Amino acid sequence: MANGNASSKPIPKAMTIAGSDSGGGAGIQADLKTFQELGVFGTSAITALTAQNTLGVQGVYPIPLDAIGQQIDSVLSDIGADAVKTGMLFSADIIALVADKLKRYGPMPVVVDPVMIAKGGAPLLQAEAVEALRRELLPIAAVLTPNVPEACAILGIDRIDDVDGMIEAARRLHALGPKRVFLKGGHLDGDEAVDVLFDGTEAALFRSPRIRTKHTHGTGCTTASAIAAGLAKGLPADEAVAEAKRFITAAIGAALPIGGGIGPTNHAALRLQAAPVRP
Numbered sequence: 001m002a003n004g005n006a007s008s009k010p011i012p013k014a015m016t017i018a019g020s021d022s023g024g025g026a027g028i029q030a031d032l033k034t035f036q037e038l039g040v041f042g043t044s045a046i047t048a049l050t051a052q053n054t055l056g057v058q059g060v061y062p063i064p065l066d067a068i069g070q071q072i073d074s075v076l077s078d079i080g081a082d083a084v085k086t087g088m089l090f091s092a093d094i095i096a097l098v099a100d101k102l103k104r105y106g107p108m109p110v111v112v113d114p115v116m117i118a119k120g121g122a123p124l125l126q127a128e129a130v131e132a133l134r135r136e137l138l139p140i141a142a143v144l145t146p147n148v149p150e151a152c153a154i155l156g157i158d159r160i161d162d163v164d165g166m167i168e169a170a171r172r173l174h175a176l177g178p179k180r181v182f183l184k185g186g187h188l189d190g191d192e193a194v195d196v197l198f199d200g201t202e203a204a205l206f207r208s209p210r211i212r213t214k215h216t217h218g219t220g221c222t223t224a225s226a227i228a229a230g231l232a233k234g235l236p237a238d239e240a241v242a243e244a245k246r247f248i249t250a251a252i253g254a255a256l257p258i259g260g261g262i263g264p265t266n267h268a269a270l271r272l273q274a275a276p277v278r279p
């Protein structure tokens with residue numbers, strides 16, 4: 001009897017392979033909250049511990065390779081995953097290990113969030129690891145989800161200024177191997193936050209009003225894990241992206257002004273909109 005109920009379908013499962021954010025707004029913590037909110041059972045392999053809060057990153061401690069590999073083996077050899085999301089991977093060695101494991105346990109859709117630098121400026125990927133990301137991980141990505149600075153770093157270009165520039169960059173990123181590129185426009189200016197999904201043929205735009213808040217910690221992790229949740233549920237990629245855009249827009253709209261710096265998005269926002277808590 002699946003899920004204790006003979007009539008229910010098995011629950012979709014998604015795994016996050018990422019860093020831990022002690023402040024709870026990004027990383028593994030954001031991913032697992034997102035999976036839970038979107039009806040997906042979440043599992044994890046932690047690649048690095050960060051001592052982090054709304055003010056910034058105070059420490060980064062990579063996990064030994066054996067321990068990362070063992071977490072992935074434990075989860076994928078038993079529970080499995082309908083989709084995987086990768087986030088902070090920190091070093092070329094960790095990237096190579098993760099790519100190897102995903103090839104061994106695949107095929108399953110992999111959302112690659114090429115996390116490089118936290119909002120406060122702390123490096124979360126060693127500079128020399130960008131080439132490993134390009135070579136090992138991009139070719140196995142079902143969806144690559146860079147923000148604008150990450151897209152520039154992967155392509156070795158100085159700037160992307162507008163939506164036309166994003167479309168051109170998404171085309172060039174697609175040529176590096178991912179099935180789809182979802183290039184996020186949160187770092188650009190304008191009254192709308194516009195993202196580009198390029199599938200090798202067409203570029204589709206996803207637009208939302210730009211919310212005037214400083215509390216955007218964890219937007220990238222949350223968006224990528226929401227896409228992974230959609231893929232785990234069997235949604236086509238464009239629907240998974242549309243659901244993720246609704247999720248992150250609501251989460252930013254109800255962001256939490258906690259701590260003294262950049263607060264986290266509110267992962268419960270969509271659920272609370274649907275069923276507001278009565279006093």
Ligand SMILES: Nc1ncnc2c1ncn2[C@@H]1O[C@H](COP(=O)(O)OP(=O)(O)O)[C@@H](O)[C@H]1O
Nearest residue numbers: 147184185186187193194209210211219220223
């Ligand atoms: N102020 C904002 N208002 C509305 N949407 C935003 C805002 N900032 C970012 N977004 C959206 O959040 C998602 C994550 O984007 P981005 O901030 O570019 O990623 P990252 O957190 O990786 O830097 C995208 O869908 C983007 O359009």
Ligand SMILES: Cc1ncc(COP(=O)(O)OP(=O)(O)O)c(N)n1
Nearest residue numbers: 019026027118119217218219220221
């Ligand atoms: C452990 C960890 N992983 C990833 C990030 C970056 O997350 P992101 O969603 O891009 O949010 P910001 O750091 O840009 O707010 C992180 N900070 N920590």
